Amino acid sequence: MEENKNYTVSIYSENNIGLLNRISAIFQRRHINIESINVSESEIEHVAKWTVVVSLNEKLLKKIIGQIEKQVEVIKAFYHKQDEIIYQESCLFKIKSDLLFEERQIQNIIKDSNANIVTVNKEFFVLEKSGRTEEIALLHRELKVFGIMQLTRSGRIAVTKDEMKISKRLAKISN
Template sequence: MQKEYTVTVYTEDRIGITNRICVIFTRRGINITSLTTAETEIPGVYKFIITVISEKEKLVKIVGQIERLIEIHRAFVHEEDEVVYQELALYKISTKALQNGNIELLIRENNARILTITEDYFVLEKTGHQQELIDLQAKLAPYGLIEYSKSGRVAIIKWSRRFHDHLKELEQQRPDNLKQATYSEHTEVSAEEESI
């Protein structure tokens, strides 16, 4: 059965790695609905947070293929109840809307906050799950919504501490130049990866 999953990928900071990961999903006919990436608390290690709608069995195979890339430490598939996650949305609204007292109540009820106010518009910020952000967008539309922008998912894996400890041990055990040396020998995509 298809449903939404979160895929986390722990990787080295290498040029082109985002494309190489995305290609694996594309070749399997899976659309990525959001993708965010940032450095973890371990210098040089980045975490990709990818949301997709798919079958778990197919994603497990994809994660195995991703882990074959030389720059990847580990990759995981998570059910929704295995992650704590949020998304962020910004809403640009006509300043004229502030003349309507109802919008201030709407802002409070939805735990949003005003970031900036200009003569022509003001900007609201709200964090939450995707449907909450979409619902607020619909509620704001009658007040003169000018623009809406939403981030991808930011997630913390409920049991990720163990893996982070593993990464720290890995970094302590290996010389600093080992990963770079290994990478330089594998900069070309192998025939095996091309067939994925």
């Protein structure tokens, strides 16, 4: 049996109501957890780009891509291995302000992780960290010791290392 791996799925679609439910149902029916999902405008006007991260085997993923492409609003879907993409994630950490001034180690963690302080007030400060999954996980582990008041993490955003031929095809369709 094929081993499960993390894949990033890129879906180009019209931005219509209800499509999120139908796409997530495709994964749900097969008991596949979506690790992260992000939907934004793409390089082509009026075309949305979905970035979905899942962990499964490639044979099953190919079947799922076929099902996704059967959705009327979906223009094209692709999947990418980790080494085929350049990606970032972002995370916000809310932490008690007194720690910033009383714990020298926190200042070193911030500096070493290349995190940015977004805001500071009497009660709390907010750190922002963008980077790869492992970098954010490391910062999370280091800050957890001191207590995190709130944490929120974005879905993955990604571009392929190779040219996406879809962009040229979509440009012809939209003109």
